[in-house]
Amino acid sequence: MTADLLLTRLLHAGAVWRGLRDEAAPLPDIPEVFALVRDMPYARASTHDPAGIAREWRGTCSTKHELLAALLAERGLRSTVIACTQEIVPPPGAPPELVALTGGRSVVDIHNYLVVHAPQGDMVVDATWPLNAAGLPVNPAWVWGEDQRVACIPLETWPVPEGESVADFKARLLRERYTPEELERREAFIREVGRFFLTAR
Structure with missing residues (x-):
């Protein structure tokens, strides 16, 4: 465990600046992190x-x-980043703006989530979608020892090897499995989804 919790303090400061936490509050515990x-x-x-x-x-x-993995490591909690292939199709109830971005066709991607090696046993954790992402697979709370819902239907799954960057592992899988045209469509989709969430209120 990192005694000074520098990353947790940075998260707390960012939350205070955005009005999400009181400056004098104790540092967030793991469920709040x-x-x-x-x-x-x-x-x-x-x-x-x-x-x-x-x-x-x-x-x-x-x-x-x-x-999240780095924040958990500060508290002495190990985790493994998992990579999986997926085909993105917004589920029923997803915002119509997001449905429109797919053009009615699936979008390929490599999804990441965590397996956290908690004292209660390994647990799947997926922090991808914010709580306000209506119609998308959001996990409302951290419950020790309980698996969360993965934000996609995994097709092929791998643990990211220890010591290898998540970005490099993901980029290699994308190049190996998808055509340039599929990857171009993926890039456009992720860019537009980001714009949607940054402007959504």
């Missing part, structure tokens, strides 16, 4: 550095889970 990361807007950060992600207060499935 999860909630703060989950509720960051779904949009690409410019970095994969956990401190940079926390400062920008945004992330996609990869960067949110890189940040």
Whole structure:
């Protein structure tokens, strides 16, 4: 465990600045840390550095889970980042603006989530979608020892090897499995979804 909890303090400061926490409040516990990361807007950060992600207060499935894994590690909790292929089709009830972005066709992607090695046993954790993402698979709370819902239907699944960057592992899988045309469509979709969540109120 990192005694000074620098990353947790940075998360707390960002939450205070946004009116989400009181400045004098104790540092957030792990369930609240999860909630703060989950509720960051779904949009690409410019970095994969956990401190940079926390400062920008945004992330996609990869960067949110890189940040969350680092925050958990500060509390002495190990986790494994998982990568899986998926085909994105907005579920019934998703905002019509998001449904329109797919053009009625599935969008390929590599999704990331965590397996947290908690004292109660391994638990699946997925902080991808903010609580206000109506119609999308949101996890409303961290419950120790209980698996959360993965934000997609995984097709193929791999643990990201220890020591390999999540970004490099994901980029390699994308190149191996999808055509340039599929990847171009994926990039456009993620960019537009990010704009939607950054402007949504």
